[in-house]
Amino acid sequence: xxxxxxxxxxxVKQKGEEGKLLYVGESIERIDGLEKxxxxxxxxxxxxxxxxxHAKLFHSSVAHGTIRDLDLSRAKGMPRVVDVITWRxxxxxxxxxxxxxxxxxxxxxxxxxxxDLIGAVIAETDAxxxxxxxxxxxxxxxxPTVFDPVEAMQPYAVKVHDEGNVAKQMKIRxxxxxxxxxxxxxxxxxxxxxxxxxxxxxxTEVGMAVPSADGSVTVIGSMQSPHHTRAALVKMLxxxxxxxxxxxxxxxxxxxxxxxxxxxxxxxxAAIAALKLKKPVYCRMDREESMVMHTKRHPYVIxxxxxxxxxxxxxxxxxxxxxxxxxxxxxxxFVIGRGIFHCTGAYEVPNVKADSYLVYTxxxxxxxxxxxxxxxxxxxxxxQMEDLARKLSMDPLEFRMKNMxxxxxxxxxxxxxxxxxxxxxxxxxxxxSSDYWNKRKIFANQVGQVxxxxxxxxLMHGNSLGPEGNDYAAVLLEVGxxxxxxxxxxxxxxxxxxxxxxxxxxxxxxxxxxxxxxxxRPNTAKHRETGPTVASRTVVIGGNASRLAAExxxxxxxxxxxxxxxxxxxxVSIEDGVAFDRADTTRSVGWADLAFEAHRRGxxxxxxxxxxxxxxxxxxxxxxxxxxxxxxxGALIVEVQVDESTGVYQVxxxxxxxxxxxxxxxxGVLGQIYGGTVQGLGYAMMEELIHREGKVVNPNLADYYIPxxxxxxxxxKAFIVEVPGPLGPFGAKIVAEPPIVLPAPAVRNAVLDATxxxxxxxPVTSEKVxxxxxxxxxxxxxxxxxxxx
Amino acid sequence: xxxxxxxxxxxxxxxxxSLHVDSTDSLMDILRDRLDLKSVKDGCRSGDCGLCAVLLDxxxxxxxxxxxxxxxGSVVTTLEGLVEDPLMKVLQQKFLKYNAAQCGFCTPxxxxxxxxxxxxxxxxxxxxxxxGISGILCRCTGYYPIFHAILEAAExxxx
Numbered sequence: 040x041x042x043x044x045x046x047x048x049x050x051v052k053q054k055g056e057e058g059k060l061l062y063v064g065e066s067i068e069r070i071d072g073l074e075k076x077x078x079x080x081x082x083x084x085x086x087x088x089x090x091x092x093h094a095k096l097f098h099s100s101v102a103h104g105t106i107r108d109l110d111l112s113r114a115k116g117m118p119r120v121v122d123v124i125t126w127r128x129x130x131x132x133x134x135x136x137x138x139x140x141x142x143x144x145x146x147x148x149x150x151x152x153x154x155d156l157i158g159a160v161i162a163e164t165d166a167x168x169x170x171x172x173x174x175x176x177x178x179x180x181x182x183p184t185v186f187d188p189v190e191a192m193q194p195y196a197v198k199v200h201d202e203g204n205v206a207k208q209m210k211i212r213x214x215x216x217x218x219x220x221x222x223x224x225x226x227x228x229x230x231x232x233x234x235x236x237x238x239x240x241x242x243t244e245v246g247m248a249v250p251s252a253d254g255s256v257t258v259i260g261s262m263q264s265p266h267h268t269r270a271a272l273v274k275m276l277x278x279x280x281x282x283x284x285x286x287x288x289x290x291x292x293x294x295x296x297x298x299x300x301x302x303x304x305x306x307x308x309a310a311i312a313a314l315k316l317k318k319p320v321y322c323r324m325d326r327e328e329s330m331v332m333h334t335k336r337h338p339y340v341i342x343x344x345x346x347x348x349x350x351x352x353x354x355x356x357x358x359x360x361x362x363x364x365x366x367x368x369x370x371x372x373f374v375i376g377r378g379i380f381h382c383t384g385a386y387e388v389p390n391v392k393a394d395s396y397l398v399y400t401x402x403x404x405x406x407x408x409x410x411x412x413x414x415x416x417x418x419x420x421x422x423q424m425e426d427l428a429r430k431l432s433m434d435p436l437e438f439r440m441k442n443m444x445x446x447x448x449x450x451x452x453x454x455x456x457x458x459x460x461x462x463x464x465x466x467x468x469x470x471x472s473s474d475y476w477n478k479r480k481i482f483a484n485q486v487g488q489v490x491x492x493x494x495x496x497x498l499m500h501g502n503s504l505g506p507e508g509n510d511y512a513a514v515l516l517e518v519g520x521x522x523x524x525x526x527x528x529x530x531x532x533x534x535x536x537x538x539x540x541x542x543x544x545x546x547x548x549x550x551x552x553x554x555x556x557x558x559x560r561p562n563t564a565k566h567r568e569t570g571p572t573v574a575s576r577t578v579v580i581g582g583n584a585s586r587l588a589a590e591x592x593x594x595x596x597x598x599x600x601x602x603x604x605x606x607x608x609x610x611v612s613i614e615d616g617v618a619f620d621r622a623d624t625t626r627s628v629g630w631a632d633l634a635f636e637a638h639r640r641g642x643x644x645x646x647x648x649x650x651x652x653x654x655x656x657x658x659x660x661x662x663x664x665x666x667x668x669x670x671x672x673g674a675l676i677v678e679v680q681v682d683e684s685t686g687v688y689q690v691x692x693x694x695x696x697x698x699x700x701x702x703x704x705x706x707g708v709l710g711q712i713y714g715g716t717v718q719g720l721g722y723a724m725m726e727e728l729i730h731r732e733g734k735v736v737n738p739n740l741a742d743y744y745i746p747x748x749x750x751x752x753x754x755x756k757a758f759i760v761e762v763p764g765p766l767g768p769f770g771a772k773i774v775a776e777p778p779i780v781l782p783a784p785a786v787r788n789a790v791l792d793a794t795x796x797x798x799x800x801x802p803v804t805s806e807k808v809x810x811x812x813x814x815x816x817x818x819x820x821x822x823x824x825x826x827x828x
Numbered sequence: 829x830x831x832x833x834x835x836x837x838x839x840x841x842x843x844x845x846s847l848h849v850d851s852t853d854s855l856m857d858i859l860r861d862r863l864d865l866k867s868v869k870d871g872c873r874s875g876d877c878g879l880c881a882v883l884l885d886x887x888x889x890x891x892x893x894x895x896x897x898x899x900x901g902s903v904v905t906t907l908e909g910l911v912e913d914p915l916m917k918v919l920q921q922k923f924l925k926y927n928a929a930q931c932g933f934c935t936p937x938x939x940x941x942x943x944x945x946x947x948x949x950x951x952x953x954x955x956x957x958x959x960g961i962s963g964i965l966c967r968c969t970g971y972y973p974i975f976h977a978i979l980e981a982a983e984x985x986x987x
Contacts, residue, residue, distance in 0.1 A: 076920040326872040
């Protein structure tokens with residue numbers, strides 16, 4: 040933590056640490072829970088009214104080319120087809136891109152991937168629209184293609200965009216890499232590759248646009264960031280912001296892509312058609328369309344050259360990270376930062392030289408996905424740590440503990456790790472829970488074809504947006520005359536439960552039980568620009584905005600109570616929904632009466648507070664600085680069981696601990712730990728959206744495997760560690776993304792421990808394990824036949 | 829291709845419903861679009877995600893894979909038809925307690941499956957619960973909160 044930051048944080052020091060904390064730290068049922076168990080939330084697809092037109096998007100069938108001819112006549116002539124819209128129908132700027140303006144909504148000539156949209160059929164029914172899409176005839180002149188990010192950087196590679204294939208590059212220059220290698224006695228070089236992962240929210244992308252007679256439009260959809268969606272629509276529609284209202288409906292999972300371009304695509308297509316045809320239009324992606332058209336996790340190629348001294352201390356790490364962002368940069372321009380800032384993981388390396396490149400290819404595009412560059416960077420680093428320990432003949436845990444970040448050490452960006460680091464406590468929890476040292480001894484003497492192994496991975500995860508933009512949020516609290524408190528914010532709930540945390544913070548500050556709180560639908564016409572709901576930042580940043588609003592309301596209510604109770608404000612306390620005289624607690628006024636009295640006196644009973652995190656300064660030339668204001672820490676140990684005759688393996692045990700600063704809602708935190716770990720196990724073991732010549736070959740849930748209830752480990756032990764951080768309310772750190780990061784390296788390392796097979800390209804499939812075992816046998820037999828000669 | 833119409837009478841959530849359906853209409857289409865039972869979710873239309881699971885004559889099925897025309901005389905139950913069911917109430921409470929409903933999109937199918945498991949086997953093991961919900965995908969919870977909720981509901985309901 041830099042001095043500037045500490046100074047700032049003095050000004051926002053949290054209430055409550057000293058006194059009794061109600062509602063925070065309690066496992067409270069989520070505010071949207073009751074509706075959900077009753078099956079009653081209204082998702083966008085549940086509000087479809089008769090007479091609504093259906094828009095069906097269609098996309099390129101080639102990975103790179105120009106459209107020679109687009110023949111819409113047959114599609115347009117089909118009964119019940121109303122229109123087909125293309126780039127010519129976009130009233131404003133034909134653009135649907137989150138950061139760099141490199142992506143058109145509809146192609147006007149060039150297609151750079153098979154996910155490139157060409158247009159949308161508008162029909163009376165979904166089935167008709169689908170048939171009409173098949174009747175659209177597109178003729179292409181194909182262009183040369185490139186599908187590998189390293190190859191795409193070569194001078195001979197075809198240019199995906201005129202400006203060249205490197206969309207962004209970043210670097211870290213810490214210490215003196217040559218000096219570091221010269222003091223190393225072991226140097227290890229490895230290359231790691233990661234795959235496309237699909238987010239697979241259970242609800243696919245959907246948007247609905249309803250035009251009004253005054254020329255404005257209301258857009259309702261499944262999304263993470265309604266204000267960003269509005270900004271994109273304002274550009275596409277060439278309309279003033281106040282004429283475009285965006286409302287987030289209940290959203291059935293998101294995990295990243297719903298903060299990127301697909302919500303702009305479905306909402307944009309619906310809005311363009313709705314305004315043109317003056318009818319409500321509904322645009323939904325089916326599963327296949329969603330898996331082809333939305334952003335995925337970036338495949339990375341990562342090279343490490345790492346030097347270690349004879350006593351097992353890391354000396355130098357030279358790292359290259361290449362991101363395949365597909366045809367468009369999307370959020371890759373920020374993923375690259377999180378990746379490089381985490382490239383040496385939870386370890387102190389005095390000399391670091393890292394270079395990262397965000398590279399265009401003709402694959403479908405990549406962007407946000409839970410973890411955001413962290414999973415790839417940590418997979419490579421933790422695999423490298425494992426292999427280094429083996430090379431040094433050190434225990435992998437001991438080697439890690441020797442090098443891990445603890446208060447006083449410095450990470451890859453040279454940020455000083457402060458006393459809010461709970462990594463050692465996390466390690467202690469999982470080592471104890473897994474019976475690590477004892478298991479090590481037992482597993483050292485295994486015989487037979489079924490082998491067990493242990494895998495470890497440690498986590499440092501920079502909190503919130505950091506260098507990914509201004510980190511702010513607004514939260515509106517409105518106390519009604521009946522005492523009901525309506526919480527309004529552009530931050531969205533899409534499953535994480537984070538908004539319940541934001542409300543718990545308000546409840547704790549105001550002294551009012553959660554039963555008085557209601558959540559308003561996020562609506563750009565009503566709620567202030569809030570930035571995106573991403574980076575797990577809702578509780579930390581939104582929680583601070585909520586705290587500020589609650590503090591102001593509490594003060595006003597204390598004044599009203601003081602007047603009613605005929606005491607001074609400092610004599611009044613509000614606890615558990617009752618305002619009372621501290622000197623005589625029998626003299627009190629209940630919450631509903633207090634709210635009514637406040638309204639009767641004309642006291643302002645709504646407050647919208649804005650919180651912005653202090654800047655996270657770092658130097659673009661050296662990559663050094665404080666790109667994050669606090670970190671979440673974690674440790675994972677998994678146990679696997681591998682059948683060496685088939686390569687088939689199971690993860691049998693998971694022991695995991697996260698330092699979340701303060702668990703505002705422990706059950707909510709556990710929900711993120713379970714869910715994130717399982718999604719991470721999917722990434723580790725089975726999930727791969729396979730591209731062949733730029734075409735996604737498995738865009739469905741039969742061929743793209745995500746974990747089912749039969750796949751999750753038998754034993755799962757989760758621990759919450761609480762070392763308060765300086766940024767979040769009550770010391771809270773972020774929790775939603777981190778648990779997805781560690782399973783991939785932990786599984787890879789456990790399989791290596793059990794079998795001696797190191798799989799350096801994700802996912803760690805049984806086929807790769809078996810091939811590795813066979814290669815090992817081959818090597819062994821080569822050696823023995825060599826010896827016989 | 830001409831679509832033939834079928835006249836189908838079935839009992840849905842206790843009420844007899846008669847409708848003309850197309851030969852290509854799935855049971856899911858009918859439940860969602862004609863009978864307004866929106867707890868039945870559409871996640872893939874190919875039987876892979878299980879979000880459209882309902883009870884058809886006492887069996888848990890993916891309603892997207894059943895043709896409505898096949899359902900003549902059948903008894904269909906969705907979450908909407910189980911809200912007064914005492915076992916369902918316990919399950920709902922436990923889902924709330926364990927944060928087993930997160931984005932909520934798989935929740936109706938999970939609850940119907942949970943009811944199916946516990947009503948047929950008063951004391952299911954964790955393995956039986958895993959198997960019982962294995963046709964329904966959830967991307968939020970990692971399934972553990974759902975196991976905990978179903979097992980505790982079964983435990984509490986035992987006489």
